[in-house]
Amino acid sequence: MKIIILLLLFFLPLSVFAEERLVELQDGTEIPVEHVAAAGERVMLWLPSEFGMSPRQLAVAQGLAESGIEVWMPDLHSGYFIPQGRYSLNALPPEVLLELMQEAQSTSKKQLYVFVSGRMAPKTLEAIRLWQMSGVQKEQLGGAILVSPKLYVGTPQGGEEAVFIPVARATNAPVYLFQPANTAQHWRINSVVSALEEGGAQVYLHQLKGVADGFHLRPLDDTEPQEIELTSRLPAMLNKAIQLLSVTPVNYASVPVLPELSAPVKQAASSTLLKPYVGEQPELALKLADMQGNQFDLAQLKNKVVVLNFWATWCPPCVEEIPSLERLRELMQADGLEVVSIDVGESTADIQAFLKDKPVDFPVLLDPEAEAFKSWNGYAFPTTFVLDREHKIQYAVFGAFEWDADEVVEMLRQLTESS
Template identity: 35%
Template sequence: MKLHILLICAFFSCSLLAKEMPSLEFSVAVSDQDINVIHYPASGKHLAIWFIPGLGKPDRIYDTALQLSRLGVEVWMVDLAESFFLPKGPSAMRAIDGKYVATLIDTAHKRTGKMVSLMGSSYSAIPVLRGIREWQAKQQSEGLSDNYLAGAVLFSPELYATIPALGLEPVFESIVDATNVPIVLYQAGKRGNRWQLDKLIARLEKGGANVYMKIMPGVTALYYDEDKTPATLDTLKQIPSQIVSSLNLLEKTTTPRVALPLSEIPSVSGSGLDSQLKPFKGEPTPPTINLTNSAGHPLSIQDYRNKVTVINFWASWCRPCVEEIPSLNNLRKQMENESFELISINYAEEVAQIQAFLQQVKVDFPVLLDPDGKESAKWHVLVFPSTFVIGPDGQIAYGLNGAIHWDAPDVVEQLRTLLPPSKEARLVD
């Protein structure tokens, strides 16, 4: 039994590792703020400042930091939202000024004399890149020549200024175009932003950044506890040594000390999640669908005309997605005698995983599989759930980022207004 426990801890980043906390915590004063730092000491030449995105439990991040310290990388773990008493989420990351991160870079080097790299995931990539540019601007204005910043290691960065209305392209934060430092980018292969990656890299490289990219196959969210797939657990075992190699690579790549101009973000249409159906603003003609369900049976939709079709993109790890399933079941029941169709498309989960889910949760509508996420990319889906409503003319009428109660009377009535006239009504006309 003791041997089994040791093996589990070694191979699956047992939660006991997260409880093996570092011996030192301290704060760094920046302007009028004190930033708390959790310290993982090490004797090697690298120091990584890791910025927590603020969402979910950080146990896996703590585990990786502990493993890095054992491999000789000193880690400063920072939760900026917590230090500033900000609500957790993307809005907090977008609100943080780069001066705080820039001061941390200077402080880390002054205290240790080490080569500094920044790390972040999801939306914490925004203050990371802002801080780097702020540090460059200071080096430039003060005529400094020290080059102790290696670059950044980012995990599935979310660098959007906002989530636009469903069907529209995202608008990136202006810091993307003002970034010219080397970046190692680890992208979860099954994360929703996977198919925006080429656009992001193109923007970064246009500004002069050297981007080294690695796709993590089969991973949805490396540092999200609910992602327990074998691919993710295996990647977690390998990632500490890969980060060490990444830091060595960044050290060998020149980091410019010249800050690029920072432009204003253009105005965007739509923002965040929706609480009701909204008129669709993207390309109104829906893509064709050729997918199979969890039993391997194909379903093809080439022509959406002459009925109202609701297409719901979701994932079983997405709590709002799961919570809205009962109301979708009720909607389908209320519309069962109408010219109406409801289907869902599951995002990038394994067949066995979905089959197990469907045995536990009652789903009364077809569930199609999008195994690599390319179908979702065709529809420009960025968040889950996302739902499209197609009218009898075959064009997308409404779109929705987020979950709602689909069986609410006002929602049902809104869908009914799209229905084609009944046969009796046509005869009367």
């Protein structure tokens, strides 16, 4: 492996600068790396998300460098000519990340910390495991900093139990976990922590209120003011995380046993059509208050086909499908179909303010602690269940739909027309 320094990109009065390097991997691929030098004893490898590098990373990296933390930011999409997008790095072998980790550590001769978000977290843990098997030491690797890691084998369609990827339960490297609150995973984060702890990892959980996934990476025109403000404090938070990980003991020589995968690896399905529910039929109930304080019981809608939608106001796909849910109600209510909406984790005042210019006539129920969301095995927003007249789940899906589209209405009519 060799490194070529290409270009000085940025210079600050405090001698904090960024340069672009090319790191040549063993397979001959040249990976562009944005490098911010620092005089301290620690180096961070900031791996890209599936959506690629963000221009906002540089300011955070410079803030880290001012506190003595060197930063490497490899551009894997450019190096491998991969289009950016969801699942774009799924086929990348963990050995590539291992090479980058080892190069950053050996070149800098500093203790390495890996910073990664979302769906790149599993490959990062796999790469760390490979490094353990070849004899990494604590003075070489301080630990991993994960932001909202996606550690499931695919996203459950709704009603399904989630399955963790094997490495989630076979990690003993110290982990500092940032979890944004405006995500579905916020309500499942304790199970994520428990899975990581099974392998012996010391996990530090840091909940981030009022922000969503990608708060520090999304373009500014798609970022809320509180997310911009929190990003400005991210260098200090990362510095504290590194300090905590640096004093956390770990025995890298003891590599946890990798459990067998109990379910086939799958990628989240995408389709304009509803997906039939194939799981066991649970005994489900739903008793929640609406925004007026009235108690709602799903049993009141016996003999009705019910479209049950879990959502939140901060979720763009949820917002996108609200008008079509209302149009569906108008179109099919006379045929015996009802739409029921369940907001998860928000106050009545916030929901009322949000719906002020989005009038709907279906009930909006409150699930402030996500108890119903979890009991119905929801793992993403929006998650929607379609119940037949006996309130058996016929379809369970996540993601936004055009609910009054002809093909969807045709499928729902088959339920309303059945006895």
